[in-house]
Amino acid sequence: MRWPDEPIDLSDRATFERVVRAHGERLRQFCFRRLGSWEAAEDAVAATFLQAWRHRKRVQLTQRTAPRWLLTVALNESRGSYRRDRRSAAAEARQPSSVEPVDHATSIEERLDDERRMQAILVEVAKLRPEEQDVLALVVFAEQSYEDAAEILGVPIGTVRSRLARARQRLAAAERGDTGQPGGAR
Amino acid sequence: MSEQLFGGLPPLPPARPMTEDDWARLEARIDVAIETHERSRRRRLVLATAAALLVLAVAVAATWWHSTRPTAGSASVVSVACASAASTTAPVTAMLASDGSDPRSQCEREWRTVGVGGAPGPPPAQLVACSHEVDETPVVLVVPDATAGTCARLGLAELPADFADSNERFAALREAIGTFDPQGGGPCVPYRDVRRTTEDALERLGYDGWEVARGGATIVDDSTCVDYWVADRVQHVVFLYGPGIDATGGP
Numbered sequence A: 001m002r003w004p005d006e007p008i009d010l011s012d013r014a015t016f017e018r019v020v021r022a023h024g025e026r027l028r029q030f031c032f033r034r035l036g037s038w039e040a041a042e043d044a045v046a047a048t049f050l051q052a053w054r055h056r057k058r059v060q061l062t063q064r065t066a067p068r069w070l071l072t073v074a075l076n077e078s079r080g081s082y083r084r085d086r087r088s089a090a091a092e093a094r095q096p097s098s099v100e101p102v103d104h105a106t107s108i109e110e111r112l113d114d115e116r117r118m119q120a121i122l123v124e125v126a127k128l129r130p131e132e133q134d135v136l137a138l139v140v141f142a143e144q145s146y147e148d149a150a151e152i153l154g155v156p157i158g159t160v161r162s163r164l165a166r167a168r169q170r171l172a173a174a175e176r177g178d179t180g181q182p183g184g185a186r
Numbered sequence B: 001m002s003e004q005l006f007g008g009l010p011p012l013p014p015a016r017p018m019t020e021d022d023w024a025r026l027e028a029r030i031d032v033a034i035e036t037h038e039r040s041r042r043r044r045l046v047l048a049t050a051a052a053l054l055v056l057a058v059a060v061a062a063t064w065w066h067s068t069r070p071t072a073g074s075a076s077v078v079s080v081a082c083a084s085a086a087s088t089t090a091p092v093t094a095m096l097a098s099d100g101s102d103p104r105s106q107c108e109r110e111w112r113t114v115g116v117g118g119a120p121g122p123p124p125a126q127l128v129a130c131s132h133e134v135d136e137t138p139v140v141l142v143v144p145d146a147t148a149g150t151c152a153r154l155g156l157a158e159l160p161a162d163f164a165d166s167n168e169r170f171a172a173l174r175e176a177i178g179t180f181d182p183q184g185g186g187p188c189v190p191y192r193d194v195r196r197t198t199e200d201a202l203e204r205l206g207y208d209g210w211e212v213a214r215g216g217a218t219i220v221d222d223s224t225c226v227d228y229w230v231a232d233r234v235q236h237v238v239f240l241y242g243p244g245i246d247a248t249g250g251p
Helices: A013-035 A038-054 A066-093 A108-125 A130-141 A146-153 A157-176 B020-060 B062-068 B103-113 B163-177 B191-204
Strands: B079-083 B092-097 B127-134 B137-144 B211-214 B228-232 B237-241
Touching: A013 A038, A013 A066, A013 A108, A013 A130, A013 B020, A038 A066, A038 A108, A038 B020, A066 A130, A066 A146, A108 A157, A130 A146, A130 A157, A146 A157, B020 B079, B020 B092, B020 B137, B079 B103, B092 B103, B103 B127, B103 B137, B163 B191, B163 B228, B191 B211, B191 B237
Parallel strands: B079 B137, B211 B237
Antiparallel strands: B079 B092, B127 B137, B228 B237
């Protein structure tokens, strides 16, 4: 027996705010891992929920479909930003970020350290082909199953597996210091 | 799974639970994104409506205008449309709110500063302003042409004799009400003050029978900051809008 899947009316502001509270944290974490910056991540999450607001009458979300739909939008929103930012990712990885996430529970130092560590990872991830980056982001950063990643990307599950395998090989080659053409394998 | 894939890479930074500060910041960003989008949408809707009225006027009422046009268009001008060619089918490439000056001068400035149908540059040697009206909403169409009888050839009317006066009157109304930018750092001018100023200006400038009204639900109370206003020539109402999202669905 399955529980009924309830539709979500995003036109209702209270409902919209509940959806933000229900999914905002997970999306923020995902976007941070895509972008390596807390500020850019929050911008991408805001853009994601703006899309949800804009499409509230055309897209009928339910309790079950909302997480995947929002993640798909966040993937796209963070993709554009990531491409813009990755040119300077290497430089940023060596420098403190200008982000100002001030709060009492998590220190500024911890957050800056998060950013430095994430940007160092993203420098390596940037050597992958874009479609490999998307698969890696969904499976590793967002911890989605292969099946869910395949559905979000609209590709067969075998493609997800092969892209991940190629990504793993390419990252391992980079780790060994191979100078073969990045992105050459298909 | 991540350890396996990232065997040669550093581990991911730990997940950071969001604090109330984080939530407040994130929700504020979302609110700003939505409000900016909604404001932009409302403005596009106003311009799109004006453009649609223009197309309707040119395409449908041209013949009617040619034969039965009224002689005096005493209503004020809402929009000046600058077209890149003297044709009723040429795309209108700039739709401007009249500033009270000669519409041809306004379009000349548009040609120089922004460009009409192309890059900015010198305007055509001669621009012709024609008048038409849809549902009592006047629009001035400005087209390039160096020959006489352009408006008649397009099936449109010449500007009425009292055009300059009514245009200046509307510019005076526009100046009296003013412009607002409470979210862009401008001062908050509350609804109650703008309403009073607008009513005084309407009376002083001879807009008999006109009223001032709240624009949808964006004006919450008398102290709500006014964001912008729209003159509805059909209903003879000046609508005042606040910066919030109009839950009633539009301007």
